[in-house]
Amino acid sequence: MPVGYLVTVVLAALIAVFCLVRVRGPRLLLWFSYRLGLVFNELPFLALYGLAAATALAFVEGDIDSAAARVLAALALLPAAGFVVVARRGLRAAPVVAAALDEALGPGSATRRRPPLARILLRPVLRRRADVRRVANLAYGDDGRRNLLDVYHHRARPEGGSVLIHFHGGHYDQGRKDTQSLPLLYRLASQGWVCVSANYRLRPASSHPDHLIDAKKVIAWARAHAHEYGANPAAPVFVAGSSAGAHMAALAALTPNNLAFQPGFEEADTTVTAAVALNGWLGPYFDDDPATSPANLAHPDAPPFLIAHGDLDELVDTANTRALVTARRSTSAAPVVYAELPGGHHAFDLFHSFRFEAVIDGIEDFAAWVQADERAGRGKSDR
Template sequence: MFLLSLIWAWTAWNIYRPYRRSPELLGVISFIFGVIVGEFGLHVIAVEVALTVLIILFGELSGLGDAVGLIIALGSWLAIGVFYFRAQRAEPIMAQAVRDALGLNPDQPLNTSDSLQINPDFKRLLKPFAYRLPGVTRHKNIEYCTVNGRSLKLDIYHRDDLPENAPVLYQMHGGAWLENCGSKNEQALPLMNQLAANGWVCVAIEYRLSPGSTFPEHIIDCKRGLSWVKDHIADYGGNPDFVIATGGSAGGHLSTLLALSANAPEFQPGFEDANTEVQGCVPFYGVYDFLNSQNQRSAGESLSQWISAKVLKHTRAEKPELWRQASPLYWVHKDAPPFLIIHGEADTLVPVAESQELYKALHAVSKQPVAYAELPDAQHAFEIGISLRTQIVVNQLCVYLDELYRRHLQALSMQATADVTDDDTAKIDDATERNTDEAQT
């Protein structure tokens, strides 16, 4: 019991003091246990309590050491429980980020639909991997293109009643750009299912991965997928004129690069005329500067080493222009779409400085609102399951994205009204001119 309690104590310590130094392998271990214990702490406590009860029932608890171990275990459970409910600190941060991302002044109200779920649903916390919601349909493995004989597929989520002219979320998965490290099947599921239940159409794509593929093939596939969405999503109830890009980690990098490089011919070989604009971007904990120009990744260079060896297959010295081309930070421009950037303060894989630098660059030049939410205690991939923090973030994002779409439709309506007014004015002017001519004759 004593040794077991020490392990439990370390997992509790780790969520409060995640490891961010070299060697980076320890940061990966800190990440794994940080997500499990930090996001699903109540379940962890339940399992550890059950094990302790079994130890007692089998008479394996005896002596001073085990008594001390039991006290340590009790302290660990208390620490984990407190940490779990500290996730509620994300709510005001996300709420303010949403207001900033919408460009609202402090005295401007934010009108939310009565149908939106704002507060966490505590019943859903009992089953953190029960992603599916009633009334949501998923179409799996729809082919969007074939490259070198390989079929690339996507999944589509929408409400059973197939809404018309629904806004679209376009999701790119993470996994370090590497084969067997991530797929469309297990990422962003809380967000996509919630949005689909709210009337959105959500698309999750797969793309070619390294080392079998080399950049820019990853982003080219994402652009091909977006082109397919523009051409076909209306068949599933989606509005091809309103697409929001999102993704986490490598997907955060790709979604940001996609949003900032709209219609860039170097990323659209053979489909240069396709429209690859999006109307917004919500990247999670991505790598945005491969060049590490601000020393964001000061703890070590293993990330740059595997980008060089596996993804770009050239060193920075060999092809600095390729490293720059792959970095969203260097694609920032004044006509970028709206951005809401999200990163966990406790991320041990990708430092928050990556998102901070992207936010600074966008905020300095973009004509559209830009916001950044740095979430206390949140690890990399914190939203992999339905945790308290995940529900808070997802619910606030639903508010933000719905308001973006409402404004989009409002702008179209105002433009249509203006066009009609211009037509009517032109007709009146023509009629007046004819009457004047007739009077003169």
Template sequence: MLDSSLTRALRRVPVDAVLASTRLYSSLPVVGKHLEPFAGLTAMALWGGPYAPATLRAAVGRRTAAAAAQAAAAGVAGVEAAQVRRLPPFARARAQRKAYLHQGSIRYGDSPAQLLDVWRLPELPPGPAPVLLFVPGGAWVQGTRVLQGHTLLAHLVKRGWVCLTMDYRVSPLHRWPRQIADVNAAIAWARANAHQFGGDPDFVTIAGCSAGGHLAALAGLTPGDPEFRGELSEDADTTVDAVVGIYGRYDWEDRSTPIRRSFQNFLERVVVGRRQSRHPEVYAAASPLARIHRDAPPFFLIHGEQDTLIPAAEARQFHDALSEVSANPVRYSEIPWAGHAFDLVDSSHARRCAVETAEFLTEVRNRHLDRVTSTAV
């Protein structure tokens, strides 16, 4: 027993030393802000080992199965004949950004990392446009608006929406709850400033992928929570009218399996900096599954059937629990053959996600306009 404890302790030392070094060089004046992404990548490399083999096997399996299905549909014998190469969404991101970016690198706070872009058409339809804030993923150690969500944003922009996509401060330099505080700051900015870009400050929605899905869900469920407000004033409005969670993680408490324990250890040592056993209230407060309530805004959850990083069963569990309590619509869509980050690598999955999200948000928007009209009458 002693030998195994000593072995575990020795194994921790190099990891802790590396993490400490990333926080040190990320906090350096002038150059530190440019080194923050490397700190996040280092943290993901240290903790991504348990997921890598399963993720690789699943990716290969999905590609083979999808090719076989395409071959069968085309009436062609053999998988090789069906290898129709489609440009992955991340490869089109630059063109989409060029086409729809209205104004870039707008500050929504005082930190250099608190930046967002505004996407919209040059000419908007009559009336204030609905607003979506997109929160990128990256395991709470990467929070960049580069590449992520572009298919969804472009689809909504073409339908007359004003879309915002944000950066936020991340661990290990910035510990939790800095990430959610920045998301709330961006929501408050949208409420106060969307009208300057043709947006409707009375209708602001939020969406996010992976860690961004967690942050979007948590923000939607906890408006006004003083622990998550950061530097915001008490009167800042952080409510949202709808939430879209795309392959998000909605449980920050479960330690029931080896993979879940590994994830919780990652949160403890990299993201939060405090042990769950000593501070369970921190993890409960940060867990959307534990923050469900009747007045939750409308929710749409979309997940890949073959996600090995965040299994679809976790999204189903969150959907079922929220559906039982919420007075507003809660919907769930599971995409066959899709894995984690499907909207970055597969065009058909990305398009489906964008279309279904737009349909859901449009329904919520129409109900909002009906309420406004009936109130005015």
């Protein structure tokens, strides 16, 4: 029995199971499931490539020379089939996102696009684009590296772009600005957007409302400085976030110009045009104060939302997400696009995958609808 090949097949089988099934515990198993799943659930082709290479090498080196070894080679087809299922789930994201857009914004709101196959299959972890420049570590506050942000803009600095601000996740106690949703930031920047990704103060040194105050400071900074990188001074400002960052983005969008969260910069405009929440925790903050739950802050003038969440998210259940969708739709005429992604785990926004590319397509279509709505003079006047 070829021991090295046996280890490879067993490991591939475990990874396939972690991708296909939502694991909630025990803690150690959840840790492995989350860490392995966030890579291979989005990039199952990497596992298929590795399993195929290991099988080919075992045959070439003559290790498949016994009945047991031949049975093991046959069993390798099981995790391979599992990764095919994982890939098919990722492909299902595109029609799900399109249906969510059409339901919330009207038929024909979704644009059919071909996924970038070469990027997804061959270089999914390379997020940078040659036509985009990243300006790193600009200060927006006084709290050192936790109050730094990065700006992504087209090297040609075309004028008139819109603005997207992104907040990273990490349970409010970890994470940094240059790790999440980079495929989104680079794609929009390559199309003339000015994108901002910001650090913010973390627990336990800081707590609510410190994070939200930082979010407001970033919005104020973008309104004051984004035009220096090509944005229209009156451009729509979209706020987005992943996981805990989605909670921040939702709170910021639902508390425009709330002076309680703008100490020392009360005159700044912290309204946003729309919000995007990806795999977000959208319930109350850690102290369970109902006032920190976005669902309890929904109001008639709330801006449009796009929310995307995986139906197999092992860290954040969909219950709070659906509660926010229901609350928003019942209190405001502004649309809420909600896409529950088949087979999606937590942190699906790290790589160029079929799932996240479909979500980015949806964000582009959502943004185009919001901008057209604003230009038509509807926007807030009808909400």
